[in-house]
Amino acid sequence: MKPYELVIDHEACWGCRTCEVACKQEFSTAPGVQLLYVTELSGPDESGREQFSFRVNVCRHCDDPPCVDSCPESAISQRDDGIVVLDEEACSGCRSCIDSCPYGAIAFDEQDGVARKCNLCHKRVDNGLVPACADNVCLAHCIYFGDRESVENQRNSRVGRK
Template sequence: MPRYAMVIDQRRCIGCMACVVACKRENNVPEEHYRTRVVEIVEGTFPKVRMELRPELCNHCKNAPCVYNCPTGASYKKEDGIVLVNKKRCVGCKACIAACPYDARFIDPRNGAAHKCTFCEHRIKEGKEPACVTTCLSRARIFGDLDDPQSIVSKICAEKHLRILIAEAGTKPSVYYLSLQPLT
């Protein structure tokens, strides 16, 4: 059974937003909503300025608060690590949205159900990478299977010091970050 993960190499991200639009079109995401974004953080005062570009998306947590806070069982986690929403079971109560520390979910105004990143599960089934990964001009997003020791994500995880977002939340994300000097 694969264990899917994404490594985001922030040193490479150039903030071009290709991932954001590709995701939007691939997944027919409703107007004015996004499953992924690129956060820009600036620190310092002119001329000593530093900038961090941080692509963000659902962290597909191993210990997913959206799943254990869902009263109807609509939010669930697959064995391969992907966190999904069963639209038919979702009543739009927003418990998951409140529980998610990563602001990764929203209510789809078209059907009232929670909406989120699926790691492009439908593409994975076709042997493709998630749309944001495929289109990333800077190859900052790397996707793969942590259970395959030959995969690039496994190798990076073994070799590099990676960080996770909001580690103190104890969510055990499947999205890892490679960065030189993260800003706060």
């Protein structure tokens, strides 16, 4: 099976945050816990004009995820399809995974005392659906999901390339 990819075209993102809302609705996370979040970057360009850009921050489902090795409870695993999943029932709340993630993509749920992370909506994916953030909620259509070929085809069709 080809591993899945979640690709975000940050240049196309205009910061509407509908991906954040879709994720929050899908997982009903506690207040302050975000499995996906949009960051606004700003600063002057070469001519001194203020410029804005946005970055969607989410688990990258690394090829060799450091969070898997750092978890003393083996609560994080990588599926054969590349999706990295955290079993909250097995999580002891030690936060080792949070410290090991180079992308800051793992949150701590103070209410439940466990780590939380994007799991690419694996239950949706297992039922032939796409993750909530990529399910046509993105108004800029900058979030792509699927196997490598499918993602490339989606991106090319949206930007008029071949």
